[in-house]
Amino acid sequence: METPVSTAVSTPDARVTVRCTYREAMRAAIREAMHRDPRVFLMGEDVGRYGGSFAVSMGLLAEFGPERIRDTPLSESAFVGAGIGAALVGMRPIVEIMTVNFSLLALDQILNNAATLSHMSGGQFSVPLVIRMTTGAGRQLAAQHSHSLEGWYAHIPGLKVLTPATLEDARGMLWTALEDPDPVLIFENGVLYNMEGDLPDDAGPVEISHAAVRRHGDDLTLITYGGTLPKTLEAAERLAKEDIDCEVIDLRTLRPLDTDAIVTSVSRTTRAVVVDEGWRSGSISAEVSARIVEGAFYRLDSPVLRVCTAEVPIPYAKHLEDAALPQVETIMAAVRQSVASDG
Amino acid sequence: METPVSTAVSTPDARVTVRCTYREAMRAAIREAMHRDPRVFLMGEDVGRYGGSFAVSMGLLAEFGPERIRDTPLSESAFVGAGIGAALVGMRPIVEIMTVNFSLLALDQILNNAATLSHMSGGQFSVPLVIRMTTGAGRQLAAQHSHSLEGWYAHIPGLKVLTPATLEDARGMLWTALEDPDPVLIFENGVLYNMEGDLPDDAGPVEISHAAVRRHGDDLTLITYGGTLPKTLEAAERLAKEDIDCEVIDLRTLRPLDTDAIVTSVSRTTRAVVVDEGWRSGSISAEVSARIVEGAFYRLDSPVLRVCTAEVPIPYAKHLEDAALPQVETIMAAVRQSVASDG
Amino acid sequence: MSIPAQAPGQVAATSPVSKEHALELLRSMLRIRRFEERCVELYSEARIRGFLHLYIGEEAIAAGVMPALQSDDPIVSTYREHGHALARGIPMNAVMAEMFGKVQGCSHGRGGSMHLFDAATRFYGGSAIVGGGLPLAVGVGLGELMQQRHTVTASFFGDGAVAEGEFHECLNLAALWKLPVLFLCENNRYAMGTAIERALANVDVTAKAAAYNIAAEAVDGMDVLAVEDATRRAADAVRNDGPRLIEFHTYRYRAHSMYDPELYRSKEEVERWRDYDPLVTFPAQLRALGYLDDVSLTAIEHEIAVEIDAAIAYADAGTLEPVSDLTRFVYSETRPA
């Protein structure tokens, strides 16, 4: 039995597609939002004249002007808080934190203000704010520039946490997030920006409450999100050649988690491996594992396994960084181990 | 089969004991450390003239003077960073962050500096720093003053995370933490400060690498730490009257987790319930569950269950706050559910 | 201007004041004072719980600031905000019910004393992280400006908040973007038990404002007329060309929260400040002007007592939210317009 888990998977039909990168899809999403709603504006370090540290907002300053494409001083707490305040009084800010590594400086505003204001005020106020940030390792940026904390942020009630891993989601999640009355964090994994593919010409909003099955399979469920989706899909393809048929679930939204999609798939395949770029202990992969056990314990044929990032501040040297992160080979090894073990 | 998991449980022998509170035990630990090592000093908001916002450091300013009992301005990032720097060059600072709720303002220093410096420098430097903070809810302090984030901090490699839940541990963990070459976070649950009991006169350091069995039992393992230990023990006692014999494990240290102790106990009892004051999703209870599944899957007779805090910013109204937190009754209900279900 | 702890804060008639308005100001201060005095009793009866931070001694600020603002000017406050809330016009019933944890409370019983919110009066809380309201206020100001609303966002904070990084980031951002934010520092000389001299290398908050090119003024916060006058001038300036800061010199007579051993200051110091109590000096001034006599004062006191009694009755009669509603409001129930 299988439930439809997402409307985000585009069906191969007669739609016109354009070739573009994840970065361009993101930029198109911002442009669309700016055109569609005058209350939307973009604010963050170097989003304007520099064009965005990952070039996502390149060209937007010229198109929309400095009132709506706001370069901020280096002051993460102030400008994230400013986004919260502006949202409170009716604007629809998109705040860009250059990378998740710097978001710690704004965490008080995110956790103690953005995530609590609706509840603390008894529902009188809401914070329709979108915070975008780049996340992840893999570019030899070492210990202070390689965090993957999206799963960690998913711990916080009051927030929604999105991790677009496909062009459709890069293109479509922002608008849905902006329509949401509550603060939404969008994590863009840095290794995805140059990912290229075909995107339907009329690609638009996607829903954000369901996980997506990115590959159907019967033997085991691989569960992942964000930057590790491509690696996981590759592992699944290579495992297919070994006659191990994996289902691949892209969580898409880390908060709230789509428990149904996970439990339904694992109940059918009876095995699960969670792939997560977060540090292992206390990562979202642990939560996924716990929910599988809570929801599908009696269907499981082997323990849920996890492929996570080693518990080290990410080292600079390439071979060590590679060894620290989930890789196609380590994913494959975990799958083989799961399939080999039996209750 | 059972391994000895802790040396922290005092054996009832002929030692002289003194009656004291958790707060006094903590204060005695600080005093001892100050006397024992001139490099130790205490720094934080209102630790001096005010006597500590929870009166832990009451009297210490008079005893040790303002050089070693340092009142800081409200500037969490600066004074936590100052502790890191002072530790780097040979001091042994104890930094008090008044409560975990304010620690978010210092999180960049904790995660990007304290936790990384040893690794980033290739082992040239270390940060022998102790950060103490009060954690937890239960006193109607509402959404911004009731966080229980110790499990969340346990995600960070490079840190150690301690949660003393007994008088022995309140008295003994600090010195061990100060002896540790790396940054150690000590979380003191606010509801414990007035807990009273008998402490051996000569109570001293305790090791911090093992969990402790606080109650032996055969039917199910209850796993908890910190502020929920008393509730969990009470639940176990009451369940004993229903002929359900629970083992109670006090994790004591949330990072690194004592997986062996957990897996050994659950392998024997075949059932586990994790009790955790953190918000459910992404809490340390998820990690415990995942590790049980990884290490004892084939011994489990029923799914690991969790009793956590509801996923809401803690409300002010007492009945709602009570409903949000783990309670003796909800723990008992989870245990009964686990015992009733069978594979 | 800076008020040394020793010098008496003279009530300067900085602006001519009508009898009617003067009595309104007195009434406003007295209402806050009496309200909080009753809160103390209710707290010791455990009918109010959690933290309770009293504003007693500082009433001249809230009472003087609010009339100088317009009804659509947003307010961002702290955890010591009963005075701000009442002077702003949040009904006393709703404030009291909030502290009783009732659904009829201005935050639905979820916030308590530290988190009073009210959409009707644009009162954006009640923030209990020191300095945490400043970024919010800057954002509110930004949002108002971008929507051309021509309001002034009033941001209250204490002397303790001045040392926090947020103060710096926010003053800079507000000045850089010329945001319509009025920064109102309530300098009561202490952050919990930490005297300002042990918290700030330079205790002159107005000097700090200069580092951001923000015009600032120090004002006797025990003088309600001076407060109102300064606020009116500053708010005008903000409406026209960006942020201003006022440092109000004031004093809290009570413990930081409900209990604290007050080891950090002497009884004499507290007594010295009693001479400047606005609820002593202002009535005296009004009597001298012939605006007030025993009869009229008693009438005001009576009115206030009646209001407080009613508020307690209202709060008492209020309902507790059903536990099944616990997770309401974590996420908003309606999509925004």
Next chain:
Amino acid sequence: MSIPAQAPGQVAATSPVSKEHALELLRSMLRIRRFEERCVELYSEARIRGFLHLYIGEEAIAAGVMPALQSDDPIVSTYREHGHALARGIPMNAVMAEMFGKVQGCSHGRGGSMHLFDAATRFYGGSAIVGGGLPLAVGVGLGELMQQRHTVTASFFGDGAVAEGEFHECLNLAALWKLPVLFLCENNRYAMGTAIERALANVDVTAKAAAYNIAAEAVDGMDVLAVEDATRRAADAVRNDGPRLIEFHTYRYRAHSMYDPELYRSKEEVERWRDYDPLVTFPAQLRALGYLDDVSLTAIEHEIAVEIDAAIAYADAGTLEPVSDLTRFVYSETRPA
């Protein structure tokens, strides 16, 4: 003193300088410049990876500051720290090996360009969070003071860091506690693509220091003698009575990191600043003084080239740490003394 972008930064002979010392300073600057020029090549060959922030244009600061400090004075730096590291005396071999990710690197290959560390020279990194080194430096200063070491902790940071809350908190704490910290602001007018005018409401960093009662001086950061002189005076002052701040006016000729489209400034502006290039003006001055001629310059260049070649060879020959050691150093291997 403040250097407008237009006015030429004259090399002022603020202190009489010996030929030997002058040549040392030149050598130090040139060594940094040539080292980084080679790093650019190595980066395009992908032998150096990650982020690489060049100091080219700013060499006079590192070269002038370091001789004014003592060998046990701790240094806390940023991610743009090759110059600081080399001038401080971390062997070039170890710096290069670090950027090659080799065990022989000064951070064991774990840090890379942004995280150079060296216990022997008390070089406490290499911090890549803007402003994140400031609290650390304050703590180092505190630790030194409490251990009566009489050192000066030098804390480098950029103009961009000035807007961060940490700047404010740390200047206040250092001043309040009279900590022996020397704050060294390398104001190169940009934080990535953000010109200082678009980041700070008041661009005068020395004026900010005044808000904490910290004495401060603005110095021509393109003039190595002025840098050295000012640092020497400031370090003396710090050693005796607490923190000082120097704002060095300087310029970065290259992209922020290795690549950036540099849309945020004009080619003309960059060219204008070329006139003040310390590696143009200082040699010219030395030639005028008769300290330098083609022959001696060629000799210096040659020596440096040899050193760089050797460093590359050293780094190349270095070893990669075994993958099995991945989790080493997450926790310290030895208990502290």
